[in-house]
Every structure is written in C-alpha cells, then in structure tokens.
Amino acid sequence: MATEPLLEASGVVKSFGAVLALRNASLEVAPGEVVALMGANGAGKSTLVKILTGAIRPDAGQIRIKGRDHRVHSPAQARQTGLVPVYQEPSLIPDLDVAANLRLSNTPVEPFLKWVEELGIAGLHLDEPVLRLPLATLRILDLARALASEPDVLLLDEMTAALPTDLVERVLKVVRQQCELDRSVIYISHRFSEISSLCDRATVLRDGETVGTVEVGPGSEERIVEMMLGAPVKSAEEIVRATGSALPVQTQETPRLRVRNLSSGTKLSDVSFEMRAGEVLGVVALEGQGQDELFEVLAGFERPSGGHIEIDGRDVRFHHPADAIAAGHVYVPGDRADALLMQRSVRENIALPFYARPFRWGNINMGKEKSRVGAAIERLQIDTRAQGEVQRLSGGNQQKVTIARWIAAGVRTLLCFDPTRGIDIRTKREIYPLLRELADQGSSVLLYTSELEEVQLACDRAVVIFNGRVVDVIDAHDADEPTLMRAAYGLTAGDANAKAPTGEAAEASPS
Numbered sequence: 001m002a003t004e005p006l007l008e009a010s011g012v013v014k015s016f017g018a019v020l021a022l023r024n025a026s027l028e029v030a031p032g033e034v035v036a037l038m039g040a041n042g043a044g045k046s047t048l049v050k051i052l053t054g055a056i057r058p059d060a061g062q063i064r065i066k067g068r069d070h071r072v073h074s075p076a077q078a079r080q081t082g083l084v085p086v087y088q089e090p091s092l093i094p095d096l097d098v099a100a101n102l103r104l105s106n107t108p109v110e111p112f113l114k115w116v117e118e119l120g121i122a123g124l125h126l127d128e129p130v131l132r133l134p135l136a137t138l139r140i141l142d143l144a145r146a147l148a149s150e151p152d153v154l155l156l157d158e159m160t161a162a163l164p165t166d167l168v169e170r171v172l173k174v175v176r177q178q179c180e181l182d183r184s185v186i187y188i189s190h191r192f193s194e195i196s197s198l199c200d201r202a203t204v205l206r207d208g209e210t211v212g213t214v215e216v217g218p219g220s221e222e223r224i225v226e227m228m229l230g231a232p233v234k235s236a237e238e239i240v241r242a243t244g245s246a247l248p249v250q251t252q253e254t255p256r257l258r259v260r261n262l263s264s265g266t267k268l269s270d271v272s273f274e275m276r277a278g279e280v281l282g283v284v285a286l287e288g289q290g291q292d293e294l295f296e297v298l299a300g301f302e303r304p305s306g307g308h309i310e311i312d313g314r315d316v317r318f319h320h321p322a323d324a325i326a327a328g329h330v331y332v333p334g335d336r337a338d339a340l341l342m343q344r345s346v347r348e349n350i351a352l353p354f355y356a357r358p359f360r361w362g363n364i365n366m367g368k369e370k371s372r373v374g375a376a377i378e379r380l381q382i383d384t385r386a387q388g389e390v391q392r393l394s395g396g397n398q399q400k401v402t403i404a405r406w407i408a409a410g411v412r413t414l415l416c417f418d419p420t421r422g423i424d425i426r427t428k429r430e431i432y433p434l435l436r437e438l439a440d441q442g443s444s445v446l447l448y449t450s451e452l453e454e455v456q457l458a459c460d461r462a463v464v465i466f467n468g469r470v471v472d473v474i475d476a477h478d479a480d481e482p483t484l485m486r487a488a489y490g491l492t493a494g495d496a497n498a499k500a501p502t503g504e505a506a507e508a509s510p511s
C-alpha cells in the first residue's frame, strides 16, 4: 500500500463472555482502495466491522483515522468521521414505512432515491411498510441509505449475499465508482468471484486473528483459502464428480411434485414443471421474476391465484404452511430470521421438527433426537461456542442451523431458498453433496440459488424463470453460467433479440 491509510485498526481484542471473538485483529485501507475482509464463518469479521463503526466497544486495540487515534463510541460518531456500515442483517425497522426509517436515521431523501434507482430497484414507494419488502430490496435500501451520507469508508458486510446476479452487478459498479472518487471500501463476502473482480487486497482473519494480507490477483484465491482454513478445500471439479450429473429421465414415474399452470397475483403466471423423487431441481431467476412467490405458494404461505399443485399424483391445496409441512414440504426461507427462534439454543432450533410431530412419532425418542442433532451439528461444522442462543452465533452459523434442522429430521421435499447465503466456502462445498445425499435417500430438493455456479455443483436440472414464467429447463451438465445468464434474461441461444425483456430485468439486461 503506497499511500497513507485512511483507516487503520491494530491489536483489536473482543470477548463475549467466554467466547473470544477477536484475539488480535488488524486491518488497513487506503483512499480509493477496496480491501476484502475474509475468514471462515465465525472468524470475527462482523465483530470487527461493528467495532470500527461504534456498534460495540473493543476490549483492547487501536483505531486510527487519517493518521489520528480515534475512539469510536457510537454509530453516530463513526458516521460523522466518515465510517458507514451496511451490516449483515437488514437494519430498517420492519414495523415502519421507508420514509419513517429515513427520518429516524436523518437520511436525505433525494440522494437516497437516486441511489435506489441506480442500484436497480424501480418503483419504490416511500410509504411502503418495510416488512412487506423482499430481503434483496431491503439490502439495497440499506446500501442506498449508507451511500446517501457520502462515506469516506464504506463497510459492506455480506451486502451481496441475498442478491441475485443482476443486482450484484449494480452493487459492484457502485463500489467501483466510490473508489474513483478516492473513497474506500471494506468488503466482506464469501463469493470469490466478487473478491477477484473488485478488491485490491484481502486481509484474512482466522479464529479472531489477522493472519495476513494478500494482493488479489491470479492464484490468490487458493492462498486466501489456505490462510482462512489452514487447509485446501474440495475443488469445484471434485464436487461435480462426487455429486454426479443429471438423473436419467424416467417418464413413467409419477413425479413427487408437479406444478401445473401455477399463478400468483401479477408476479407468477402459468408456471409448470415437475420434480422427481431423488432429484435436486434448481430454480434460477434474476431479482423479482416470481421466485419468491413460487416458494411462498409451495410452502403454503400464499394461496395461488390459479393452477394446481400435485404431490405424488394427487392434487393438494395448502391453506396454511402447516398443510404444506403435513404434505412433506419443508421450507428453508431466504431470510433466516423467519426460520429461527433467535433466543433459543442451537440444539432446540435443530430439534424443532421432532417436537412438532410427536403425534406421528409417539413419544419423543430423546436419545435418537440427541444423536441426530449432534450428527447434523458435526456434519455442518456449526460453531457451538455461543450455542445457548442462536442470535449470538455468526450469520453463517445461523444459516447452517436452518439447514441442519432438516438434515436431522429427514424430509420428503425440501424447498431451499438460497440456503448457502453467507456460508463460507468450506461448508458450502459440504452442503452440495449433502443435498445430493438427501436426494439419493429419496427426498426431492427444490433449490433456488442466486449463485449460478451452484446449479452444476448441486442440481440435476434447473428451471429458469423470467417475468413470472418458466422460460427454460436445462440439464445440469449444460447449465454453465453463461447459458443460465442468457436464459435468466429471457434470451435463448442464437435468439439474442427474440424475447424482449421488460421491467426491471430489461434495465439490467446486457446489450
């Protein structure tokens, strides 16, 4: 780093009771630089960001801003000194509308709206209650709010984890623009493609300690992973080999799930597809193409406005999520806050389905429950140091709990909405074979993923949705990222202009 750092942290220590979250963390960022902050789930990244932006106090350590020692007492004070975060979880108050949230945080409305538009969200109404907005929109609003205050150092904690590809591109563009203005960005993500396209350097935390900083460039990914984990992870090729390719098509077999002409409001029209027992079926879509509505209908949260759902050849109607669960459909929602009992322990959260089904299972077999829960914790390498309350776990570890629950309980049909959000590379590469294993044992898995590479790593086929309709069904071995992207924009090979995209996707569509 040639120029003087804009922000420097060194020797930062933080404990939460018995948990030593940071033992010796350091970080530097210069003007105009994007520095990645990397580390496995629970390494201490969010804790460091919260300390730098005054949300929590460190036990020890120095913070220097523009060469001068600083004690950051509060988020308001951090903001005044130009340090503005977007935390890992949405921070707007759900019970208020957007306008009230802006007033509360003294955010200027005009610049906020300009950023919202620039970041690809069209038609936002300021009187919209926040709790009605999808997770991806909430993340964009958090970023727009941060940008409206023109920060010197923007700290983005897993900003893109809930975003589909088109919105990620918008975020990356805006981050690059910040750097052109000589502002700095600290960028946390588990997506290496973003790190290599955006970041100048990567500082790596391991078990609460900064173990080094790497110039980002060809070959740096392996170095970063080794520094993060102390060992290499399975390569994508190994995963594809282990998970195998598409299942043979067995047309006589009654599908586990058949969706016929399903519609929901204006967002989902006439969607039809089939999923067999033993299949992992991907769902690919850009932001707002109807994928949220599809999962809500299949999980019993919304009633469809038209069409049919068949399970094992029988028409079903869900009036309530409990009906879907009774029919064997379990849901891992995109927003983990919707799935977890935040004040209960890791074990209680994972064991939940055992208690929900006692009438079917007779007395709860405590021994069996304990050993299944233990095996799921082990399998997903859940950090249990703060296991007494799930809210004290790191974001990635919370996400693992939402999956572990169904690994422990067993499922017939698993509806997963972006289940690897915020999960580190090692565990992600454990989760793909695990989904395959569930399928091999006879379950079906419907997997919406915002990370297109996951289709080839985890799925047999992928259904592509555009403008609320299924526009393609692609076998996994043909589903490379360019093919999926074209289909997701409503284009088919050799047909670049045939289907004119409309709405938000049209704005984001490549020319």
Ligand SMILES: Nc1ncnc2c1ncn2[C@@H]1O[C@H](COP(=O)(O)OP(=O)(O)OP(=O)(O)O)[C@@H](O)[C@H]1O
Residues within 6 Å of the ligand: 016, 017, 019, 020, 021, 039, 040, 041, 042, 043, 044, 045, 046, 047, 048, 088, 383, 385, 386, 392, 393, 394, 395, 396, 397, 422, 424
């Ligand atoms: N309020 C808290 N009480 C107890 N432990 C906590 C609290 N906040 C964080 N921790 C613990 O501190 C450690 C570091 O957590 P942190 O959220 O900083 O990790 P992270 O690197 O951001 O992980 P991820 O990639 O999963 O988001 C974890 O073991 C976590 O359980």
